[in-house]
Amino acid sequence: MTPVYLQRSALDCALGASLEEAASNLLAGQQPQGDVFKLHEVQEPRRYLNATGPAGSLDERLDRCLAAVLGPQPQALDDCLLIVASTSLDISELEALTRTQQGFAPGDSTSLDLLASQLCQRWGFAAAFTLNTACTSAANGLLYGARLINSDQYARALVLSFETPSAIAMQGFGALMLTSPSGQYRPFHPERDGLLLGEAYAAVLLGREAGDAPLARLLGGFSACDTSSLTTTREDGSHIHWVMRQALKSAGCSAEQIDLVKLHGTATSANDEAESNGMRLLYGEQMPALSLLKPWLGHTLGACGLSESLLLLKALQLGPLPGVSYASEALLPFSAELQRLAADSLLLANFFGFGGNNASLILQGCAQGDSA
Amino acid sequence: MTVIAASEVHGLASISDKDLKTALSQWLDNPPRRIDRLILQCLLAAAPLKAKVRSHCGLYLASAHPARATMGALLEAVCVQHKQPKPFEFVNSVSNAAGFYIAQQLGIDGPNLFIGAGQQVWPQLQALANLDLRDGLIEQALLLVCDERGDFSVQAVLLEGAITGAYANSFSELSAGTEVQRIKL
Numbered sequence: 371m372t373p374v375y376l377q378r379s380a381l382d383c384a385l386g387a388s389l390e391e392a393a394s395n396l397l398a399g400q401q402p403q404g405d406v407f408k409l410h411e412v413q414e415p416r417r418y419l420n421a422t423g424p425a426g427s428l429d430e431r432l433d434r435c436l437a438a439v440l441g442p443q444p445q446a447l448d449d450c451l452l453i454v455a456s457t458s459l460d461i462s463e464l465e466a467l468t469r470t471q472q473g474f475a476p477g478d479s480t481s482l483d484l485l486a487s488q489l490c491q492r493w494g495f496a497a498a499f500t501l502n503t504a505c506t507s508a509a510n511g512l513l514y515g516a517r518l519i520n521s522d523q524y525a526r527a528l529v530l531s532f533e534t535p536s537a538i539a540m541q542g543f544g545a546l547m548l549t550s551p552s553g554q555y556r557p558f559h560p561e562r563d564g565l566l567l568g569e570a571y572a573a574v575l576l577g578r579e580a581g582d583a584p585l586a587r588l589l590g591g592f593s594a595c596d597t598s599s600l601t602t603t604r605e606d607g608s609h610i611h612w613v614m615r616q617a618l619k620s621a622g623c624s625a626e627q628i629d630l631v632k633l634h635g636t637a638t639s640a641n642d643e644a645e646s647n648g649m650r651l652l653y654g655e656q657m658p659a660l661s662l663l664k665p666w667l668g669h670t671l672g673a674c675g676l677s678e679s680l681l682l683l684k685a686l687q688l689g690p691l692p693g694v695s696y697a698s699e700a701l702l703p704f705s706a707e708l709q710r711l712a713a714d715s716l717l718l719a720n721f722f723g724f725g726g727n728n729a730s731l732i733l734q735g736c737a738q739g740d741s742a
Numbered sequence: 743m744t745v746i747a748a749s750e751v752h753g754l755a756s757i758s759d760k761d762l763k764t765a766l767s768q769w770l771d772n773p774p775r776r777i778d779r780l781i782l783q784c785l786l787a788a789a790p791l792k793a794k795v796r797s798h799c800g801l802y803l804a805s806a807h808p809a810r811a812t813m814g815a816l817l818e819a820v821c822v823q824h825k826q827p828k829p830f831e832f833v834n835s836v837s838n839a840a841g842f843y844i845a846q847q848l849g850i851d852g853p854n855l856f857i858g859a860g861q862q863v864w865p866q867l868q869a870l871a872n873l874d875l876r877d878g879l880i881e882q883a884l885l886l887v888c889d890e891r892g893d894f895s896v897q898a899v900l901l902e903g904a905i906t907g908a909y910a911n912s913f914s915e916l917s918a919g920t921e922v923q924r925i926k927l
Contacts, residue, residue, distance in 0.1 A: 371877075409826065410820065410824045410825050410826050411824075411825055411826050412826075457836050464813070465817060465820070465821050468817040468818070468822060469821045469822070472822055473818065473822060474813070474814045474817040474818055474821075474822075475814075476810045476811075476814065479807055479808070479810045479814075481806050481807055481858065481860075482805060482806065482807060482808060482857075482858030482859065483806065483858035483859060483860035484858075486858060486860065487860055487861075497862060497866075498860075499857045499860060499862075499863075500857055500860075501856070501857050502838060502856050502857070503838050503841075503854070503855060503856055504837040504838060510855060514855070514870055517873045517877075518869065518870075518873065521872070521873060521876075523869060537820050537821060538816050538817070538820050538827060538832065538835070541820050541826050541827055542816070542820075542826075542827045542829075542832035542833075542836065543832075544826060545826035545827055545828075545829050546829050546832065546833070592879075593853050594851065594852055594853055594854065595801070595841065595842060595850070595852070595853070595854035597842065597845045597849075597851070600833055600839060600842050600843075601837075616879075620877075671836075723837065724833055724836055724837030724839075725837030725839055725841065725842040725854070726842050726845070727837070727838065727854065
């Protein structure tokens with residue numbers, strides 16, 4: 371695949387209201403505490419990691435995210451595709467409506483295209499669509515957005531990805547017994563007990579040129595459906611392994627050239643086991659540096675492809691990545707020490723989701739100050 | 743690009759999920775259980791194409807709305823009754839469940855994307871599929887669009903080979919010259 375630049379980006383998440391603040395807090399080891407909610411019926415407490423940016427309606431938050439990427443005086447967007455990648459879309463607003471009315475009528479349902487078409491009109495994008503492939507939504511948004519640029523269909527693409535604090539998501543993951551009762555988010559720990567959900571609003575502008583402050587280049591990626599189960603991927607890691615290999619092939623690089631693997635690492639029993647096995651199939655016991663982002667952001671579901679990629683790439687520009695406190699006990703060989711990696715490191719980033727959706731991206735960071 | 747096959751399902755709003763399951767059982771030996779109306783509708787449009795689908799196929803699915811009954815049940819349970827949602831309803835709502843079940847039932851192992859169906863849905867699906875067809879990641883692409891505003895319709899087209907030239911703007915334009923298998927309920 372011809373590389374495409376991540377030209378400008380923005381993030382509002384549990385670690386900070388801006389990408390720079392979030393990356394600085396990651397490097398400083400300032401883990402967010404979040405808020406506590408209770409699971410219905412069983413009344414058990416769970417933690418949720420809210421975004422720290424100013425409150426507002428969904429439209430206001432999305433407009434703020436777009437403005438952060440496009441700047442105060444954006445040029446015309448008639449050459450730019452908008453991809454809205456999210457699983458929650460406007461569900462929090464529908465939840466509020468249902469509480470107010472004490473019920474939900476079929477006519478209250480909004481179209482899946484509503485937010486994308488409204489944003490397209492309001493901002494003047496050339497075209498827009500909503501992409502929902504569960505937790506790979508943003509990863510697929512990046513991959514297909516970049517490839518649409520390479521196909522000359524658009525000069526630029528903006529991927530906007532977000533997950534709101536939806537009560538259905540909080541209660542639903544609780545009902546599946548996938549949320550952490552201990553409140554400790556420990557992917558690949560032998561006693562891991564599930565995930566913490568997180569809120570995030572993220573956006574990135576993709577283009578062929580570097581622009582004035584590029585974060586990275588997307589070199590390739592691959593996405594496919596594992597049809598063995600709706601909620602888990604093959605535990606032997608074979609599908610994940612195949613997806614990672616296909617992603618490497620698309621970028622024209624080998625597993626040995628990768629400096630850092632950003633793991634999906636949900637801290638659920640089956641997912642971490644499958645990803646561990648996939649990594650061993652690809653690397654054996656000699657693995658590159660490994661990174662976990664969900665303990666810092668929560669699982670931001672459809673937005674994780676963007677929230678985690680942007681956070682990691684910005685952190686690489688700023689300093690050494692934090693170690694994993696339980697490295698000696700973990701299923702994979704994490705470092706307990708600070709990891710010093712070059713800003714232009716080659717990354718393999720994994721994102722897996724319900725519906726059999728598995729995706730891997732290959733990215734190369736840009737040093738701060740790199741430009742066209 | 744060649745259109746291998748096409749199908750179209752039209753159903754009245756009054757058609758029950760049970761009627762959809764009965765219709766689907768005529769096409770599939772082991773239809774999945776605990777699936778919602780959107781999944782049933784999409785499977786019913788995809789199933790007639792099963793014999794012509796090869797494994798190296800991508801799936802590009804669009805719907806105007808989520809499964810309204812599933813969304814309603816989830817919202818009522820969580821926001822009014824303060825109960826936990828039923829796990830299968832929750833999973834069907836947050837994942838591309840319709841795409842998953844189509845891929846599983848038809849033996850498709852390629853990319854599997856789900857988009858919201860807007861005015862440009864057919865050109866958008868063709869553009870996404872064409873990226874994978876042109877790069878040789880898949881040999882075929884299955885495109886589906888589901889629309890339920892009162893009565894419902896699902897249209898499906900199976901393509902082979904990269905698309906050259908302009909994208910078709912509608913199902914009828916894309917399937918012109920192909921015998922469309924039609925199901926009316």
